[in-house]
Amino acid sequence: SRNIRLAVIPGDGIGVEVVTEALKVLEAVGTKVETTTYDLGAKRYHKTGETLPDAVLDELRGYDAILLGAIGDPSVPPGILERDLLLKLRFELDHYVNLRPVKLFPGVETPLGKARPEDIDMIVVREGTESLYAGAGGVLRRGTPHEVATQESLNTAFGVERVVRYAFDKALSRPRKKLTLVHKTNVLTYAGDLWARTFDRVSLEYPDVTTDYCHVDAASMFFVTQPERFDVIVTDNLFGDIITDIGAAVAGGIGLAASGNVNPDRTAPSMFEPVHGSAPDIAGQGKADPTATILSVAMLLDHLGLTAEAAKVEQAVADDLVERLTGWAGRTTHEIGDDITARVTG
Ligand code: IPM
Numbered sequence: 051s052r053n054i055r056l057a058v059i060p061g062d063g064i065g066v067e068v069v070t071e072a073l074k075v076l077e078a079v080g081t082k083v084e085t086t087t088y089d090l091g092a093k094r095y096h097k098t099g100e101t102l103p104d105a106v107l108d109e110l111r112g113y114d115a116i117l118l119g120a121i122g123d124p125s126v127p128p129g130i131l132e133r134d135l136l137l138k139l140r141f142e143l144d145h146y147v148n149l150r151p152v153k154l155f156p157g158v159e160t161p162l163g164k165a166r167p168e169d170i171d172m173i174v175v176r177e178g179t180e181s182l183y184a185g186a187g188g189v190l191r192r193g194t195p196h197e198v199a200t201q202e203s204l205n206t207a208f209g210v211e212r213v214v215r216y217a218f219d220k221a222l223s224r225p226r227k228k229l230t231l232v233h234k235t236n237v238l239t240y241a242g243d244l245w246a247r248t249f250d251r252v253s254l255e256y257p258d259v260t261t262d263y264c265h266v267d268a269a270s271m272f273f274v275t276q277p278e279r280f281d282v283i284v285t286d287n288l289f290g291d292i293i294t295d296i297g298a299a300v301a302g303g304i305g306l307a308a309s310g311n312v313n314p315d316r317t318a319p320s321m322f323e324p325v326h327g328s329a330p331d332i333a334g335q336g337k338a339d340p341t342a343t344i345l346s347v348a349m350l351l352d353h354l355g356l357t358a359e360a361a362k363v364e365q366a367v368a369d370d371l372v373e374r375l376t377g378w379a380g381r382t383t384h385e386i387g388d389d390i391t392a393r394v395t396g
Pocket residue numbers: 132133136137291325
C-alpha cells in the first residue's frame with residue numbers, strides 16, 4: 051500500500067504515551083508510514099516562548115495527516131496552548147468538521163445501565179472553525195466592578211452550509227439515514243435562524259435523509275435517557291464540544307473517545323486526536339488508556355481511503371474491549387498497546 055506521510059504531535063502529559071502505542075498499531079496494520087515528530091506543547095513554550103511558529107505550521111501543511119496526542123499543562127496559563135496551538139491548528143488547517151463518533155462497543159460498561167450497543171451509535175459532526183470559538187468579543191474596564199465582557203458567536207452562511215452539507219452526506223452513508231440539528235434556536239435567534247434555514251434548505255436535496263431538530267439542553271438529556279434517538283448530529287462548535295463529552299461518558303468514558311478534525315476539501319491535512327486531554331495527574335505512570343488514540347488512528351486511515359486497514363484497527367479494538375470484560379483490568383498503557391498491536395498483526 052502507499053506511503054503515508056504523517057506529522058506527529060505527541061504534546062503534553064499522557065499525549066506522549068498514548069501516541070507511542072497508537073503508532074505501534076499503525077505500523078503493525080501494514081501501511082507504510084513515514085513519521086515526523088514535532089515537539090509542540092508546554093515544554094517548547096517554556097523553552098522558547100513559541101506555541102506554533104509560522105514555519106512549523108507551513109511545514110505541517112505538507113503532510114497527508116496529523117496525529118495529535120494531547121495539549122496542555124498546569125504550568126502554562128490556561129488558554130495559551132489551547133488558543134495558540136490547538137485551536138490555531140484547527141482554524142489554520144480549516145478543520146471545519148470535527149467528527150466525533152459516540153459508539154458503545156460490545157462489552158463496554160455504560161453508566162446508562164440498560165443501553166445496548168445498538169442504542170448508542172451516533173456520530174456528532176461538530177463545526178470546527180466558527181461560533182464562540184472564533185474569539186470575537188472583548189472586555190471593558192477589566193478588573194473593575196464595572197467590567198463588561200462580551201464573547202460573540204460568529205456564524206457565516208458559508209461556514210454553516212459546508213458543515214451542514216457534510217453532515218447530510220454522512221447521514222446518507224449510514225443505514226438509518228437520520229440527521230438531527232442540535233442548536234438553541236429559541237434563544238440564539240440570529241445564529242439559530244441561520245443554522246435552521248440552512249439545514250432546511252439543504253435538506254431538500256436529501257429526500258432520503260430523515261431530519262429532526264433538538265435544542266441543545268434537551269439533546270443533553272436525551273443523550274442520557276434516549277440515546278437511540280440519534281444517528282448523525284450536526285451542531286455548532288461549542289454545543290458540539292459539550293455534548294461530545296456527554297457522549298464520551300455514555301459510551302464508556304473519555305479513554306475510548308476518538309475524534310477527527312477534518313478538512314473535507316483536502317486543502318490541508320486533517321488531524322486526528324483523542325477527545326481527552328493531557329491528564330497531568332496520571333502522566334508518566336503508564337495508566338493512560340491508549341484506546342481513544344488508537345481509534346483516532348482508525349479514523350485517520352479511513353480518511354486516507356485505507357478502509358480495510360481502518361476496519362482492521364477498529365475490529366482489533368472491539369475484540370480487545372470484549373476481553374476487558376473478563377478481567378484484564380490493570381493493564382498498563384504499553385500492555386494495552388501491545389495487545390491491540392498483536393491483534394492487527396495476527
Ligand atoms: C476538545 C477540547 C478543546 C475544545 C479545548 C482543549 C480547546 O475541549 O477538543 O473538545 O474546546 O475544542
